Amino acid sequence: MGDSSLGVAGLTAATAIVASVVATWSARSQARTEARTRRAEATNQRRRESYRAMTRCVSGFSKVLWRMAQVDQEADDAIRRGLVDSIRSDARTALDDVEEATRGVEIDGPEEVSKAASELCFRAVLAHHALSALTDGRDPLRAEYDQAYREYRRCEDRFLRLARVTLGER
Numbered sequence: 516m517g518d519s520s521l522g523v524a525g526l527t528a529a530t531a532i533v534a535s536v537v538a539t540w541s542a543r544s545q546a547r548t549e550a551r552t553r554r555a556e557a558t559n560q561r562r563r564e565s566y567r568a569m570t571r572c573v574s575g576f577s578k579v580l581w582r583m584a585q586v587d588q589e590a591d592d593a594i595r596r597g598l599v600d601s602i603r604s605d606a607r608t609a610l611d612d613v614e615e616a617t618r619g620v621e622i623d624g625p626e627e628v629s630k631a632a633s634e635l636c637f638r639a640v641l642a643h644h645a646l647s648a649l650t651d652g653r654d655p656l657r658a659e660y661d662q663a664y665r666e667y668r669r670c671e672d673r674f675l676r677l678a679r680v681t682l683g684e685r
Contacts, residue, residue: 558623559682559683561623562623562624562628562678562681562682563682564619565616565619565620565622565623566620566623566628566678566681566682568616568619569613569616569617569619569620569632569635569674569678570675570678571616572609572612572613572615572616573613573616573635573639573671573674575609575612575613576606576609576610576612576613576639577668577671578609579602579605579606579609580602580606580642580646580664580667582598582601582602582605583602583652583660583664585598586598586599586602586651586652587652592651595651595652595653596650596651598652599646599649599650599651599652602646603643603646603647603649606642606643606646607643610639610640610643613635613636613639614636614640616632617632617633617635617636620632621633625681627677627681628674628677628678628681631670631673631674631677631678632674634670634673634674635667635670635671635673635674637670638663638666638667638669638670639667641663641666641667642660642663642664642666642667644663645659645660645662645663645664646660646663648660
């Protein structure tokens with residue numbers, strides 16, 4: 516009978532040790548899972564903020580470029596030149612914001628979205644360069660500006676699509 520009491524005590528002790536090991540392992544596993552979840556949420560939040568900043572800046576740049584429609588409706592050449600000069604100046608300021616926002620997206624990633632943001636920024640620079648070559652919007656170089664603008668808009672759509680997918684919104 517003493518042996519069986521000792522066996523039961525040993526079995527009870529072994530069970531307690533195993534239970535303790537399992538509980539410790541489970542707690543560590545849960546802590547790692549929670550830490551991964553918090554990191555993923557923090558990454559997603561940083562990306563959301565940088566993507567929104569990029570979108571805001573790109574939208575501001577686009578609003579400046581949309582003013583070319585006003586140039587197209589103006590008949591007076593002097594007024595047209597003044598409008599183009601104003602658009603060019605405002606576009607440069609807005610482009611600075613796009614370039615800064617691009618760096619945030621490049622840091623936050625992922626790589627595919629970073630590349631799309633970089634390409635969008637590059638296309639914005641090209642659109643600005645094409646705009647800078649214009650004097651009154653009727654220039655022979657207007658077709659180059661229009662093409663650069665279309666490419667910029669295509670890249671904007673691609674960036675927005677990838678950002679939504681990355682954030683799980685589509």
